[in-house]
Amino acid sequence: MPSRFQSFDDPADPAATRPRLAALRAELAHRDLDGFVVPRADRWQNEYVAPCDERLAWLTGFTGSAGAAIVLADRAVLFVDGRYTLQAAEQVDPGLFEIAHLTDTPPSDWIEANLPAGRRLGYDPWLHTVRGAEKLATACATAGGTLVPVETNPVDAVWTDRPAPPRGAVVIHDTRHAGEAATDKLARLRSELAAGRLAALVVSDPHAVAWLFNIRGSDVAHTPLPLATAIVPADDRPSLYVEAGKIAPAVREALAGLADLPDPDAFEHDLARLAATGAAIRIDDATGADALARIVTQAGGQVSRGADPIALMKAVKNETEIDGARAAHRRDGIALTRFLAWLDRACRDGAADHMPTEIDAVEALEQFRADTGLLEDVSFPTISGAGPNGAIVHYRVTRRTNRRLAPGELFLIDSGAQYVDGTTDVTRTVAIGTPSDEMRDRFTRVLKGHIAVARAVFPDGTTGAQLDSFARMFLWSAGLDFDHGTGHGIGSYLSVHEGPARISKLGTTPLMRGMILSDEPGYYKTGAYGIRIENLLLVIAAPPVAGAEKPLNAFETLTLAPIDLRLVAPALMSDDEIAWLDAYHTRVRAILSPALDAQTRDWLAQATRPVAAFAGVTA
Known part of the structure; x- marks a missing residue:
């Protein structure tokens, strides 16, 4: 059955970007600009953006979820991180765009080294955070140039067939899933604002808006978001800015008890009016657009820069959300196990020219999830990589790249x-x-690193950066590594990539009980294969430790699905690691087996045998 949620269409021909780049350069010259910065962003800094906000993809051909381009009159450069270097090389015309590493050579460094003195570099202040705009401005000044804000985006001026903005309906997220009424969340938030001596908070992140008001929507793919903004005063009624056409009468009635519902066109005026009182207004450092700070300062207000308090409140799940996550993972584990059993049979029994393809695998797994009767969407486009395609960290299969699985290769599926x-x-x-x-x-x-993180016991205040090396040390000892973070936060029927906590070299937020994070180390051999093992982990209180002088935390593994024992080399594992894997598989089998058909149940019993008894594994 074809996918309901994913497209396998081939990306645009890189040659199609040549006239687009030429049109943008002509528009910049018309505006007396010598260059322009094109981030992969919308005004809310979402990971997944609506088609009308895919400016970077339209201009360059690159369809990854993170990146930026700088266009000058005589050269252009695309910046991508380590997840996308191979993808960018395939999608982008190298005669038009140089490709730079977003981390090793960030745009600010490139500007310092390459922007000619006296040049004017434009940027859209709605598409950059305050901190990001400051870095660009400093880089321009160092190069002897000027960063110039634009009132309207020049890409939009030349994108003649730009899609219309989304019009997804807003729905109420019931408290039986949210676990806390919106009125109580607002009360908690106001306490945070009062403690910080803040007059108001601009809630610029739609994920935070959705969590705070217990609403969901469908304005972007794979994340149930309404594209909305809010202003929450510390001692007055909040205002929620969402298009009227998205709100049915019953939803409007429910929201009217929580907030005023002005037209979104009134947002800038209302923010300026509040700022004119001289109030201290918090704008989120991580997601707040530079345009917001410009509105506040130009009206005479004070910008309080820092974290949106909602980010941490949202990251720490309540008991209802935790129970829901456990139920979702049991359900998902059943679907995934049915898929893995199907895949094993299809690859064992099929002739070489009848083996499943990458697209076959995506569609089959989606169908097994749909069979639960409760699937709302996939949480991101499935990464289905056979053989060398598995080495592309964020590979997205298209009809052109679709590859048939083949004996002697590895197949990586991230979903x-x-x-x-x-x-x-x-x-x-x-x-x-x-x-x-x-x-x-x-x-x-990779498995040893995964287990090291899953078994970690750590004191309060430990950050993700302190745990990141646990996942890498066994690769490091062989001179190997992977070029992505070990783990990210997960939302509760929200974004599959949620801050502020993460397990990575850059993870500075302390891990707290109730947070859910991924544990996904990997290894990628370009042109050959990719390996990644990912489970989701819940931060919990650790079992009592005699003599402990600090509160200790640990992880509960939420994900339930077998790990391929045919790929395990027991001689490389310690007794404790083998015991962990055996115990994990025993738990997977005990929880999932009662809900499986007899054939799949028998397959799972074989797939989760103790390591020592698994016939397909040799030391």
Whole structure:
């Protein structure tokens, strides 16, 4: 059955970007600008953006979820991170755009080194955070140039067939799933504002708006978001800015008890009017657009820069959300196990020219999830990579790249689901036929890192950066690594990538009980294969430790699905690691088996045998 939620259309021909780039340069010259910065962003800094906000993809051909371009009169550069270097090389015309590493050579560094003195570099202040705009301005000044805000985006001026803005309906997210009434959330938020001596908060992140008011929507793909903004005064009624056409009468009645519902066109005027009182207004450092700060300061207000308090409140799940996550993962584990059993049979029984393709796998897994009767959407486009395609970290299969699975190769599938009670994200790497010794070595090193994070016991105040090396040390010892973070936060029927906590070299937020994060180390051999093992973990209180001088935390693994034992090299594992894997598989089997058909139940019993008894594994 074709996918309901994903497209496999091929990306645009890179040659199509040549006239677009020329048109943008002509528009910049008309505006007396020598260049322009094009981020992959919308005015809310969403990860997934509406088609009308895919300016970077339209201009360059690059369809990844993070990146930026700088266009000058005589050269242009596209910045992508390590997840997308291979993808960008395939999608972008190298005769038009140089490709730079977003981390090693960020746009600010490139500007300092390459912007000619006296030049005017334009930017759209709605598409950059305050901090991001400051970095650009400093870089321009260092180069002897000037950063110039534009009132209207020049890309929009030349994008003649730009899609219309989304009009998804707003729905109420019931407290039986949210676990806390919106009135109580607002009261907690006001306490935070009072403690920070803040007059108001601009809630610029739609995820925060959705959480605070217990609403969901469908304005962007894969995340149930209404594109909305709010202003919450510390001692007055909040205002929620969402288009009237998105709100049915019953929803409007429910929201009217919480907030005023002005037209979104009134937002800038209302913010300026509040700022004119001289009030201290918090704008989120992570997601707040530079345009917001400009509105406040130009009206005479004070910009309080810092974290939106909602981000941390949202990241710490309540008991209802935790129970929902456990239920969602049980449901998802059943679907994933049915898929893995189907895949194993299809690859074992099929002739080489009848093996499943990457698209076949995406569609089959989606159908198994849909069979639950509760699938709302996939939580991101499924990464279905066979053989060398698995080495592309954020690979997205198209009809052109679609590859048939083949014996002797690895297959990596990274997928997730949106259920109304929880969001899932899981990766499994599967051996097709007999894996090589190198594959088993690399897989086992990744597995050891995964287990090290899952078994971690850590005191209050520990950050994700402190745990990140746990996932890498067994790869490091062999001179190997992976170029992405180990884990990210997960929303509750919200974004599959949620801040502020993460397990990465840049993870500075302390991990707190109730947070849900991914544990997904990997290894990628360009042109050959990719390996990633991902489960979601819930931060919980650790079992009592004799003599402990600090409160200790640990992880509960939420994801329930077998890990391919054919890829495990037991000789590389410690007794404790093998015991963890055996215990995990025992738990998977006990929880999922009662809900499986007999054939799948028998397959799962074989797939989760103790490591020592697994016939397909040799030391």
